[in-house]
Amino acid sequence: MTPNQTDRIATQVINFLVLIVVLILFFLLGDIILSGFPHISWHFLTSPSSSFSAGGGIRDQLFNSLYLLVLTLIISFPLALGSAIYLSEYAGNNWRTGLIRTAIEVLSSLPSVVVGLFGYLLFVIEFHMGFSILSGAIALTFFNLPLLVRSIEGSLHAVPDSQREAGISLGLSNWRTIRGIILPAALPGILTGIILSAGRVFGEAAALIYTAGQSAPILNYSNWNPTDSSSFLNPMRPAETLAVHIWKVNTEGVTPDAVSISAGASAVLIIVILLFNFGARAIGNHMYKKMTGGK
Amino acid sequence: METYDLSQNHIVTPPEEIALSTNQLQVYYGSGSRASMTDASLSFPRFQITALIGASGSGKSTYLRSLNRMNDRIARIEGEIMYRGTNINSPKVNVYEVRKHIGMVFQKPNPFAKSISENITFALKAAGITNRQELNERVETSLKEAALWNEVKDDLNKSALALSGGQQQRLCIARALAMKPDILLLDEPASALDPISTTKLEVTLKELTKNYTIIIVTHNMQQASRISAYTAFFHLGHVIEYDQTEKIFQTPEIQATHDYVTGNFG
Numbered sequence: 001m002t003p004n005q006t007d008r009i010a011t012q013v014i015n016f017l018v019l020i021v022v023l024i025l026f027f028l029l030g031d032i033i034l035s036g037f038p039h040i041s042w043h044f045l046t047s048p049s050s051s052f053s054a055g056g057g058i059r060d061q062l063f064n065s066l067y068l069l070v071l072t073l074i075i076s077f078p079l080a081l082g083s084a085i086y087l088s089e090y091a092g093n094n095w096r097t098g099l100i101r102t103a104i105e106v107l108s109s110l111p112s113v114v115v116g117l118f119g120y121l122l123f124v125i126e127f128h129m130g131f132s133i134l135s136g137a138i139a140l141t142f143f144n145l146p147l148l149v150r151s152i153e154g155s156l157h158a159v160p161d162s163q164r165e166a167g168i169s170l171g172l173s174n175w176r177t178i179r180g181i182i183l184p185a186a187l188p189g190i191l192t193g194i195i196l197s198a199g200r201v202f203g204e205a206a207a208l209i210y211t212a213g214q215s216a217p218i219l220n221y222s223n224w225n226p227t228d229s230s231s232f233l234n235p236m237r238p239a240e241t242l243a244v245h246i247w248k249v250n251t252e253g254v255t256p257d258a259v260s261i262s263a264g265a266s267a268v269l270i271i272v273i274l275l276f277n278f279g280a281r282a283i284g285n286h287m288y289k290k291m292t293g294g295k
Numbered sequence: 296m297e298t299y300d301l302s303q304n305h306i307v308t309p310p311e312e313i314a315l316s317t318n319q320l321q322v323y324y325g326s327g328s329r330a331s332m333t334d335a336s337l338s339f340p341r342f343q344i345t346a347l348i349g350a351s352g353s354g355k356s357t358y359l360r361s362l363n364r365m366n367d368r369i370a371r372i373e374g375e376i377m378y379r380g381t382n383i384n385s386p387k388v389n390v391y392e393v394r395k396h397i398g399m400v401f402q403k404p405n406p407f408a409k410s411i412s413e414n415i416t417f418a419l420k421a422a423g424i425t426n427r428q429e430l431n432e433r434v435e436t437s438l439k440e441a442a443l444w445n446e447v448k449d450d451l452n453k454s455a456l457a458l459s460g461g462q463q464q465r466l467c468i469a470r471a472l473a474m475k476p477d478i479l480l481l482d483e484p485a486s487a488l489d490p491i492s493t494t495k496l497e498v499t500l501k502e503l504t505k506n507y508t509i510i511i512v513t514h515n516m517q518q519a520s521r522i523s524a525y526t527a528f529f530h531l532g533h534v535i536e537y538d539q540t541e542k543i544f545q546t547p548e549i550q551a552t553h554d555y556v557t558g559n560f561g
């Protein structure tokens with residue numbers, strides 16, 4: 001065979017493999033969205049779920065998912081940022097950083113059920129936090145942390161060393177260089193990482209069943225007092241998220257329209273996650289253009 | 296490669312006022328015990344350009360980066376670096392101050408991902424200059440000194456990354472100059488530039504000797520002979536010869552120097 005022929009065959013095989021992946025993805029997404037879309041309506045998105053009768057919506061679950069996401073990010077982002085800066089800018093390559101990296105690696109490969117049960121035993125039971133958004137947010141932080149640390153560290157690492165040298169050579173301190181030059185340059189990558197990890201958090205169910213709980217008490221959206229138990233902002237209330245709702249409707253749902261609720265909720269979940277992904281791409285591109293481009 | 300006797304050297308002390316000098320400077324990278332720079336003792340005349348030449352890996356960057364303590368994190372440096380009567384290689388010296396007095400421009404242009412004016416003002420603000428007028432004034436002066444003002448004066452808020460390579464390099468020079476250093480260290484600043492940008496840069500550097508002492512690493516011998524007053528030839532971590540540029544290029548004392556400047560090296 002001539003090099004030309006081998007090359008052609010290799011290209012065709014690779015194209016074929018890619019095609020399979022793309023087909024699987026489109027089939028999945030298409031199926032979920034097409035079968036769920038007809039069930040999505042304004043009413044579906046804005047009314048509370050009902051346990052027995054038909055016609056329930058997903059308002060509270062949708063809100064819970066978003067609120068949980070925000071809380072998780074508030075907890076995990078500062079931790080992740082600090083660790084990533086330490087790993088990429090301060091720590092050298094020694095046994096200590098090796099240990100930290102391994103720990104992060106292990107953390108990211110823990111099965112979510114295990115994390116959920118751990119969170120249940122430690123936070124829900126031991127710390128008396130009960131089934132609560134906070135317990136759920138902490139459990140989700142366990143997942144989110146390794147993802148975020150790695151993506152932020154990667155973004156920091158992608159800023160060329162010459163930028164650090166430039167800062168140092170102007171008499172700037174290490175920290176000033178990192179804060180004023182390296183972090184802004186890494187910002188598009190960091191934001192992309194946050195949004196992508198948000199997608200993952202948004203869809204998580206197993207870790208939440210035993211931490212944030214499976215009940216959706218009626219929420220009062222006009223009560224802005226986070227310490228009040230009926231307030232939608234109360235982080236100590238149990239909160240069923242969208243993903244958990246889908247799981248629950250499918251396993252023990254007794255409403256006559258369980259199938260269509262599950263289909264509609266799945267479609268909403270997928271659409272939100274897709275939006276996160278496109279959003280990540282758009283923001284990353286926009287910021288990159290803003291920093292490098294003409295204007 | 297032909298082996299030369301590294302102990303044979305010829306190093307003069309310029310009669311002019313000296314801006315910076317090193318005494319028996321040794322540089323060890325990492326935890327190694329092998330010196331990448333051995334016994335470098337050179338004196339740099341004030342308001343002149345001094346060129347450092349030598350083959351790749353001969354230690355020019357190693358030496359240059361030691362002068363403003365840029366190698367602190369990666370190397371151990373022994374010996375003295377005398378600046379205004381102080382040994383700035385002492386651990387007690389404030390390295391941030393040292394770097395404000397001894398600025399540096401690198402081989403590859405490395406502007407920040409910020410606007411042109413922010414590139415210049417960022418370090419100034421960090422150094423405590425907040426007066427808007429003073430900042431604007433420094434931006435304008437330094438860009439003029441670096442011969443970039445006319446090209447960018449209407450685009451000061453544009454991203455520096457949108458400039459051409461040559462413009463970026465001159466911006467980096469302006470950025471260093473804005474700190475009002477005494478001495479400017481340049482490591483092959485023209486290696487990424489086309490001939491026209493290079494010429495512009497050389498003119499700029501010559502112009503700068505009115506107020507600055509310049510030490511420049513270059514692989515381009517014509518460049519060294521065009522712009523520098525003194526030249527040091529490095530080989531395998533040793534300073535082999537240091538003299539007036541004319542002398543180095545026309546009647547060097549050491550065989551290795553002669554071979555290098557005539558292109559019969561290695």
Ligand SMILES: Nc1ncnc2c1ncn2[C@@H]1O[C@H](COP(=O)(O)OP(=O)(O)OP(=O)(O)O)[C@@H](O)[C@H]1O
Binds near residue numbers: 349352
């Ligand atoms: N960060 C470093 N860590 C370890 N060794 C280094 C480092 N930087 C340079 N060296 C070694 O020091 C010696 C001198 O390198 P240096 O970069 O100073 O050469 P140079 O004269 O500037 O070469 P070039 O013309 O290619 O830039 C080389 O043997 C190199 O391997």
Ligand SMILES: [Mg+2]
Binds near residue numbers: 355356357482
């Ligand atoms: Mg070099």
